Amino acid sequence: MTLIVAIPAQGGFVLAADTQETVPQWNDDTGEFEDYRVTVQKIEPRKMGACSVAIAGSGNSNLIESFVPLLQREADNAGVSSVGEFVVTAERVLREFYSVDVALCPDSNKSLEMFFAVAAPQKRECGAWQQRNVRLCPVSKPQLIGWGHALYTTILDRLAVGATSLSQSLLTAIHVLSLAEQTSNYVRGPMSVAVVKANGIWMEREEYIKGVAERMRLFEEYSNLLLLACADTEVYCTNLKLFMEKLAGAVVSLHEQQIDAVLEDIWKRGPDKANEALSKIPPGLLVERGPDGKPKARHDVDGIEYMCKIVNEAIAKGKQMEEEGEGSPEDENKGE
Numbered sequence: 001m002t003l004i005v006a007i008p009a010q011g012g013f014v015l016a017a018d019t020q021e022t023v024p025q026w027n028d029d030t031g032e033f034e035d036y037r038v039t040v041q042k043i044e045p046r047k048m049g050a051c052s053v054a055i056a057g058s059g060n061s062n063l064i065e066s067f068v069p070l071l072q073r074e075a076d077n078a079g080v081s082s083v084g085e086f087v088v089t090a091e092r093v094l095r096e097f098y099s100v101d102v103a104l105c106p107d108s109n110k111s112l113e114m115f116f117a118v119a120a121p122q123k124r125e126c127g128a129w130q131q132r133n134v135r136l137c138p139v140s141k142p143q144l145i146g147w148g149h150a151l152y153t154t155i156l157d158r159l160a161v162g163a164t165s166l167s168q169s170l171l172t173a174i175h176v177l178s179l180a181e182q183t184s185n186y187v188r189g190p191m192s193v194a195v196v197k198a199n200g201i202w203m204e205r206e207e208y209i210k211g212v213a214e215r216m217r218l219f220e221e222y223s224n225l226l227l228l229a230c231a232d233t234e235v236y237c238t239n240l241k242l243f244m245e246k247l248a249g250a251v252v253s254l255h256e257q258q259i260d261a262v263l264e265d266i267w268k269r270g271p272d273k274a275n276e277a278l279s280k281i282p283p284g285l286l287v288e289r290g291p292d293g294k295p296k297a298r299h300d301v302d303g304i305e306y307m308c309k310i311v312n313e314a315i316a317k318g319k320q321m322e323e324e325g326e327g328s329p330e331d332e333n334k335g336e
Helices: 061-078 083-104 150-162 166-183 206-231 237-273 303-327 329-335
Strands: 003-009 012-017 020-027 032-039 046-048 051-059 112-120 125-132 135-138 143-146 192-197 200-203 287-289 295-297
Touching: 003 051, 003 112, 003 125, 003 150, 003 166, 012 051, 012 112, 012 125, 012 166, 046 061, 051 061, 051 083, 051 192, 051 200, 061 083, 061 112, 083 112, 083 125, 083 135, 112 143, 112 192, 112 200, 125 192, 143 150, 150 166, 166 192, 166 206, 206 237, 237 295
Parallel strands: none
Antiparallel strands: 003 012, 003 143, 012 192, 020 032, 046 051, 051 112, 112 125, 125 135, 192 200, 287 295
């Protein structure tokens, strides 16, 4: 089994999956088939026509693996360049695939579920769909396929409500998979996570995914403390206020440390290797070079507000200089 998460967000989609697959193998000693867990790459973007396509599937692995190259050939032959053209091509291939490959498959379990994510750079558009038999249904809300325990669906729905950006949808997907890995024998990492935007599909690095999972675990501990303290009517309001002030200080300090860690990672890898779908640091973050030559973030100011203030002050100063310069020696020379 496996678990796959698809989340729509402003500006794109997030597609994530674990990389464990349960494979039945014959055991000569017991005379029975036994399940063996192997690691596979569940999400692998590939070029189909003029589009970038990522497919994640759950079910009969042999059928899924045979479907992908078939779709690849048909999309290339059709020269697919838009999400609309991709959907038409994929549904046609699915009809043929079910009538031939699935029908002739000797396996007793012929089930398959797939998510499709497409980026069409030429048209500056992207899309994601869940396969339902031979149709592709748009992913309009967070969805799970595979080992979709009710607990994981509940966590996904709760977090997705507050996920207001593509980056927070990424955090949500990783947290759900991390939780599933901790509570199920059928879900195992390393995780495979893709960010889908109109200009392409990016795979997140394994090191970053592990870091996010740990980050979410730490902040979940703080949120649990806050939940209990706020709901406990035996706690004085004055004590609750003091507790929240201390908690806020601890959370902000941890947040600053994590931003510094991401910034240092970007600095070590260099701007070329750090070219990713998401910036992963606050927009307009002010960065200074420390005594050791490493970048140091300014956490005491909002970078965008600070730069706007500097620009506005420069504009005001420029206007003032123009007004004062009406009687300057330079203007007198121009008159001569």
